[in-house]
Each structure stands twice: as structure tokens, then as C-alpha cells.
Amino acid sequence: MSDVEIVTIVIDGVEVKVPKGTNLIEAAHSAGVEIPHYCYHRHLSIAGNCRMCQVEVEGRPKLEIACNTGAQEGMVVRTQRTSERTADAQRATLEFLLINHPLDCTVCDQAGHCKLQDYYYEYNAKPSRFIEQKRHKVKAEPFGPEVIYDGERCILCTRCVRFCDEVTKTGELGVFNRGVHAVIGIHEGRELNNPLSGCVVDLCPVGALTHRRWRFNTRIWYTAEVDTVCPGCSTGCSAKVAVRDDQIVHVKGRLNTAVNQEWLCDEGRYGFGRFQPASRLHSQFVRDGDYLKELPLEEALNAAAELRSGKGPQSRAVLLSPFLTLEEVWASLAFAEKVMGLAPDSDSIAMQVKQRPLSDVEAVLISPDYAPNARAMNLFGHGIEGEDWRAKLEARYAKVLTKLKHGV
Template sequence: MPTVYVNDKPVEIGTGRLNCIQAADKAGVFVPHYCYHEALSVVASCRMCLVEVGERKPDGTVVMQPKVVPGCQTPVKDGTVVVTGEYDRRDPAVEALNYPADYTRGGKPGERAKKSQADTLEGLLVNHPLDCPVCDKAGECKLQDYSYGYGRSESRMVDEKFAPPNKPHLSSKITLFTDRCIMCTRCVRFTREISGTAELLVTGRGDHEEIDVFPGRPLENKLSGNVVDLCPVGALGSKDFLYKQRVWYLKAAEQVCSRCSTGCAVYVDHNKDIVYRLTARENPQANGHFICDEGRWGYHFANSGERLTRPQVKREGRFQPAPWVQLTPLLKDELAAAANGGGLVAVLSPFLTVEEAFLYATLFKGLSADARLVLGPVPVVGEDDKYPKDVRGNPAEPTTFVIRAEKCPNRRGVGAVLTHFAGRVTPFAEVVREKAAVLWFAGGYPAKEQVEAAFPTDWVASGTVIAQDILPTLLTASAKYVIPATASFEKEGTFVNHAGLAQTFGRATRPPQEARGELQLAFDLLGRRGLVQAAAVRKELAAAIPLFAPLAGEVTRYGVELT
């Protein structure tokens, strides 16, 4: 097994092609870096990851290189010795290597790397403005963190800082604070390698290097928001989030994006039950490192003032608020009457979690074996959008990121539940014209058009409509009962993406005060008592449907493949 020695600690690297940063990471040693990113090419321009390297010969002697080298650009092989700036904090229990006498030149191992990193930071701070109080990145800024961890406490810069003007014209969604940039070029490499659209470039030389766009070609592609995540400092800012919240107020919840069937892993940053932004979370099985702009900025529906926030009943042609204690028995009566007479149609939207669909299906099939379970309208927009693009805007191989045409997170999961209960998946278009004594529409669509497009223009309700949705639509207007639905940020449960990857997630924000989650409502209508637990429902689901059996145990953060 090839072995690398990081700060004297032997670590086996297996067959992977690793650089010093990755090898050190395996040994539990963090090497600070700005320009290096796992998903991007290596340029070794920031010089923050400088390490001392050498080789341990089979006879035990160590030969060290005379200069520090960038760790991101230096591959490791069997016997490579890596000494980082944190050598003095190494594990004392590990036996020290037999370093040559002339290697340290009177100092200690790792001192040169440490000093080089401090010098690098001082160089970066020569022109970096100290406007941290008004910078949106403050609190999650790598320049702040590394200055604190590896830098000097004071500046020796006496001259006026070079402060080029800002570039808000860079993009309609993104602004550039040019003076804060440290020229790591992660954003430039992202647009060239991942999105392939190559809008960004570096102009100028030396101190006057700046990120810019070509004249008349702003940074407008469907992955552009990722450059904000990639920026290690506050140079690239999302206009959507600009000055909305300081980042230290935000709490990040690990969730799954609900805007297409890729099922990207995201962090939902929220405070006081308001979602402020979505950022990409790494999941190699779903999305890799990035997310698309539709998902990133598609959370506003949850904060919409139009949202249905309380249950309502139509009496004498007018909607009146109805408290849950009155509404639950009413709903039970309606369902029981329809079940006895036949003609209960339940529409389960692909925005429901697997657990919600399972409890609803159990409820409706338990009331009547004749109840029709239908998959809600599946919004499809255009075709799958594949990245990277070539110069003409056509997708190029190999594909690194796909924005799916299917704009819902859980068609496969809800479909599997329906197949189990009803034998097949009935599309909504088949039943839209049918008469139904009671139509239960469990929606949760983030956009009105997604619901309204599924109904013909001359559609009229043939019976009692119980509509559960986030936003008021044509359907809720003709419903007798209007029940608020919850957004994906307010749910906990499981989504199954287009490839059958089941990802479980927890709740980020609380639903509006008078709304009740779909899972709890189904639980209540089933006559079960108490508060529902998604994990308990998941266990029940895993026992009932063989396809979901892998969900019985603890699901890892990358999800589990259903076969």
C-alpha cells in the first residue's frame, strides 16, 4: 500500500491520485487554500497551501526539497513526506521521521511553510480593504479565517490601498466588489470548466488584475450563482442576498432542493423561520458540488405574502377561516361519505415526501378500496439542460451538471408509493375530466402555473374539492375546503430523485402558525394520536414497501440508492 507521511504520521493513500492537500486531509491535517477546489482545475496561484515536501527512501533516510511548494499542485506517491505549517501541533505519539541535519537550517520542521503562509496572507491583505463590517461575507470569509489562524496581527502597509471601482453590471444577479478580490480565479475557472460559458476573465496585470466580463456579454448562465459560493472572500455577492442578513445570524439546515428531479443537496440558510438563501451542499451521487440558479433563487415562494396560511371553509360562497378542531371532523365526514358512495379521488403531487404520500395513500385506501389514487400534475419545462456548454451553447461531453426538465423533486418516490397501493401510476390528465364526489388535491406546488396548466380552461368542479396548496390557484378558488400546504423547507422526509437516489432531510423553518404539515394532517385523519415523527413513518414505509426497505436504518447524508 502506498504510504505518505504527513507531519510524521503515515497515511495510506490507496490507489487514488491525490495532491498534498488531499493526502493531508486523509491524515486529519488541514492545509489552508483559496484557489484550489476539488471540482476545478489546479492553478496554484494563491500560494496559501505552501508545504515542505520530501521523500522517505526505503532504507528510512529522508530527503527534503530545499524550497516550499504549493500543496495543491504537488502530487504524492509512495514515500512522500509532507510537512505543513502545523508541524508543531502534530500528534506527539507518532515517532518523528529521520530528517536530514541540513534540512531545517537551525529552525524546526514546518517553520518555513508557516512563515510562507503568513507572508502570503500579508501580500493578499496589501490591497484588500478592511471593510468587514459592511461586507456580506464577514463571518464565513476564508480571508478572515486564515488571517486569524495563520496570519500576522498587524499590517505593515503604509501606502494607500488600491481600490478599483465596483462592477454591479457584471450580471443581473451578481455584483463584483472588485477591491475585495484576491485573484484566486475560482470563478473564472468555474465558467470555463463547469458551465462552459466562459463569461468571466482576468484583465490587467499585477496589482491591476481584475475579474471582468467581455463587453456586452454579462455573466448570465443558469449556474452563475455558484461563483458566489466559490468566492472565498466577499468579492462576488449575490444581489438577492445582498445586505439581507449577517451570516452569523443564519442557521444552515441540510436539505434537498425541490425545484427539479436532480434532487441537489443544499444548505437552507434561515433565521427566525424565514429562508434567506440556499447554498450548494456536496453530494457526489446527486449534484456534485454545485446547484443551479433556479433552485438557488427559487425559495421566494415560501416567503410569499400571497401564501395560504390558514385552513378555510367555503360557506355560502365565501371563504371563512376554520380552526383545525372543527375542520378535522368535517374532513373525516366528507371522506367517509365519499368512500361509502364511491367516487373518492385523491391526487398526490410529486412535491410530497415519500412519507406523506405513504400516509395519505394508507388513509384513502383504508377508507375505501375503490378510492382512486392519482399522481398530481408533473411540471415539465423544455428538455434537460446539460452542462458544460461549448462556445455555441450546445452541451459538450462529458456532462458534469444537468438541470432536469421535470420540475418536481419526488415523482419517482410518490410513483412508487402509488404503484404499491393502486397497482399503477395514474397520471392526472386521465382523471381531470372524471366526475368525483370528493377530490382531495394534495398539492404543495411552488408556482401557480404548475397547477393551473394541468386543468383545461373550461374545467368545473364536479363535486367537493379539498385543495391543499401553498399559493391560491384556480383550484383553491373552486374548492370547498382550502388547506395550507407546507414548502419543502418546512417538511422533513425523503425525496427520490430521477435516478432513484433517496435522500432524507430534516426541517429548516416552521410552517405558518396556523398551517399544519401534510404528514401531521394525514396522521390525524388516520385517527392516530399525538405528534407524527417522520422517522417512524419511514420505518413503517420501509416495512410495507420492499422498494423502500433500504430506508429502514439510518440514511447517510449522501442518501441511498433504491433499486
């Protein structure tokens, strides 16, 4: 029996049942109502500093921030959709945020999926009344090998700071100076180089933090986004890949609370190049003395056939990559059986399985088993630990090895 107390609240005239204490942003979301926000993120602590999520709660004299207001029985809430008071407050918040924000959407990488841009058109869309000189801040400051910062675009939501404090616990970032002079910065002697550093770009609701390697790469509206699963390790993080002209141009985490929340490690995010066509192995090799000689597939198969007829099954072996899918494993086993004469349960068919030590930060998301499908091969009975495959191959005098895919 659950001890969670369910309460009924009313949001814009719609009754919603949620666990007691659920913040109003999540409660409204469950009813299909979006309350605009910048600093709030469901997997980070509450900061309450952007003030964009203000709502009107019946019986309270002041507007409340929805991110830090818990649902209580009988609560009546009015969002910007039904309360002009709330809508006016949100328009004012947007106007203040835009006072010193540069109007460089035409060259900003975040254009097209920028929350400041989206909310302006949805909730404000009025010309600026600010005629004074905008305040200038640091531009294009590298925070680390992968992330670059633009202080003029920053709205100080502090999502990036909280991520480094609470998730990776590396604490590289902080808020420096006060008032209109405040910026996000790196603590002295540090750089943003933790294994999940790219997540701060995903968290940034504007264009203040961008990927150095993808800077000015392509516009989001020229890409097609596809949901996928990261093949970098056995964690299997949910990811979203942006593709243009059959090339991967951007990778980010996708919401999956049970697996990776919304995070993606840098190895999975930036290591996509190994899956591009230029990085894949398309050839077969036959040993010629101390060297491997590249041969067309037909000639390599003929060489394998000669081994099959000359020295028997003990002279042949297949080494599979733990990066293969189950379908590819099945096709490989069929090839080994029908072409090379090896039974599916033969110990001449093996997949290398490696474990690696992880730091505390890496262990937040990364699995020590970096092969995404080694578990399946172990279930097939073809897993080999560590470097044992080398000894196994040498013991069987294997002369032909087809590396079916990257990853060994």
C-alpha cells in the first residue's frame, strides 16, 4: 500500500490529481498545461531565480513561483492562460531579461530551439522600450575543451552551476560578480572537463553555452532528429541524434528517468564519429607473414575455404565485436555455420568482453562494461574476458580474421 497522499487541485479550471507537494510546474504539465520557466529542471535542485514561472494562487496576496510551490488539497491556480496578472508579470520578466540580451539570433547556434526566443513570441512579442546602451560582457570564453561561453546571452538561470555541483559534484562553475555585472565563470585553476561536461549545453535554455566542435555547424531546422540509444557502453542511454545529409551533426541526451534521466556522457555525445562511414572497416585481411594483407571479400572467402578444406575446423575462428546488434550477431553466427563450417555453439566463435575502472564522476552514468551488447553474447555462450581471445586465436592457428564492425 502506497503512503503517498493524493490531492486534488484546480489549474485553469481543470481538476488535477497529483501527489501532495508536487510542484506546480509538474502538476500543470500532467494536465497538459505549460508554465514557462528557465531555471527549473526536474533533475536539479530548485533555484527560483528566473521568476518566469509565476502563477496566481487563490487566497494568496502575491504571485507565487510555480517551481517552488507544492500542491495542496483544494488549491486553485491560474496560469498565464487565465490570469492577466500572471501574464503581465511574465511579460515584465521577459522584458527585463531582454534588456541586455544581444539581438544576434541570426548568428546564434540556439536559434530555432531557444526558450528565450520561443517565450518572447508566445508571451510577449512587443517592441523593446529599452533605448540605453546594452551592457557588454565576456564573449566566446572557452570553459573547457568542449564548451564555450557567451556572457551576453546568459540569463543566469544557474542550471549549469547546479549540474556541476549536484550531479557530477565537480564544482567547476560558479556565479561571479553581482547584479547586472554577474556572469557564470570557471573557478581559478579549473576547467570544465568532467566526463559529462557537454550536458551543460543541453541544460542551457539560451545560447550562452555551446559545443565548441559544433559551433556554427548547422541550423536546427536543416536537420532531422531521430530518437536512438547510445551504443557507447552497456548503460544504454536514451539519446537524440540530429542528422543532415546522412551525417550526424549533433547528439544530446533524451529523457529516460529510469536509465539516464536526461544526461549523456561526453564519450557518447562526441564519440559519434566512430559510426560515420569513413571510420568503419569495410575490408578483409589475410595474414601474409608478419603483415595483414587487404583482400576483396571474394578472395578472403576463398582463403577461408582453403583453410576449411586443408586443416579442418580447428584452424578457423570468428571474433565478433560486442558492438554488434542481436540481428548482426545472428547473421554472423549463420555465416560462421554455413560458410566456415562452425557450429553455432562452437568455442571457435567468440566476442571479446572488457571491463574498465571508472572514476566517481564517470560512474554517475557510464558502465564499466563499455560493450553495449556483451551481455547478449555471454548469454549465447561466446563471451571471452580480457585478452584471452588472442591466446585462443593463436592456439588454433587462425590465419583469416574478418573484423565485422568497429569496437574490438
